[in-house]
Amino acid sequence: MNQILVIDDDIELCELLNDYLSGEGFAVATVNNGRLGAEQALAAEYVLVVLDVMLPEMNGFDVLRKIRENSKVPVIMLTARGDDIDRIVGLELGADDYLPKPFNPRELVARIRAIQRRVETAELPPTQQKPAELKVGDLVLYSSNRTVKRNGEKIDLTSVEFNLLEVLLSHAGEVISRDDLVEKVLGRRLSAYDRSIDVHVSALRKKLGHYDGNMERIRTIRGVGYLYSLGEN
Known part of the structure; x- marks a missing residue:
């Protein structure tokens, strides 16, 4: 039980x-x-x-x-x-x-x-999950053991932060609405005054840091949602 x-x-x-x-x-x-x-x-x-x-x-x-x-x-x-x-x-x-x-x-x-x-x-077997590896720029996410590395160094993420990053990397270069992120990451609908996904994004930003040249990895698209940058100038 x-x-x-x-x-x-x-x-x-x-x-x-x-x-x-x-x-x-x-x-x-x-x-x-x-x-x-x-x-x-x-x-x-x-x-x-x-x-x-x-x-x-x-x-x-x-x-x-x-x-x-x-x-x-x-x-x-x-x-x-x-x-x-x-x-x-x-x-x-x-x-x-x-x-x-x-x-x-x-x-x-x-x-x-x-x-x-x-x-x-x-916890699904790797064969039933999404691609075992997602790579964008200097960042690699491994679904099989739920680890993330930046330039070969491991970054410790919470379970929610890992899921959030997985969604963002899967749609790198695309804008994802806050509504979609809440449904995909938290498994529920976005409610009024709910800022939880924004706090998770903020925490994830701090852990990932910037690209070389001080470029933001996760960009806020005002009034819509977020976009994971491909790191291109």
Whole structure:
């Protein structure tokens, strides 16, 4: 059975999610303390972690850092509605997605399913995946072992960043809309005021750096989306 860990100090919310997610076929474990939550996330095999930002003893960001030191388990962060900085920080630290509180449990399930589909696609045998190697300029992406190298040096990317780069490289030189990126990378539809894909693009830019000559690799096409440059002047 799919096992999910919920780390939140709101006991009533944990009980609600336990009941709802159990009805959707998930086994749910809950922890109400940040430090214990980090330990639990690394002590067992979970398909996903739901992590609140505001926690006793250790806040959600520190819990996420601790998890990311040893695990790539998908993480959905719960943030206060309207608190954009929490969402940005969480995504930059390696969260896969976020939900602002209060939220509809159906929306959480939809996000979980989307992440599961993405993970399942990434784990397909190489023969069932897209081309095993994508090369654009000095950058090479290897689908078989999900690694990326720039001039032969490995670049560490989160799961979402890897998927984002794969889509961009597959359409290098073409403009891809934000709507399409959200559907292909996050597995859901773009909603109003949702800036998660933009934060992932920003984090990816920082890790990839510029082409020689200070040319931007990922260009913003205002009002439309993004384009991965072919590196030509």
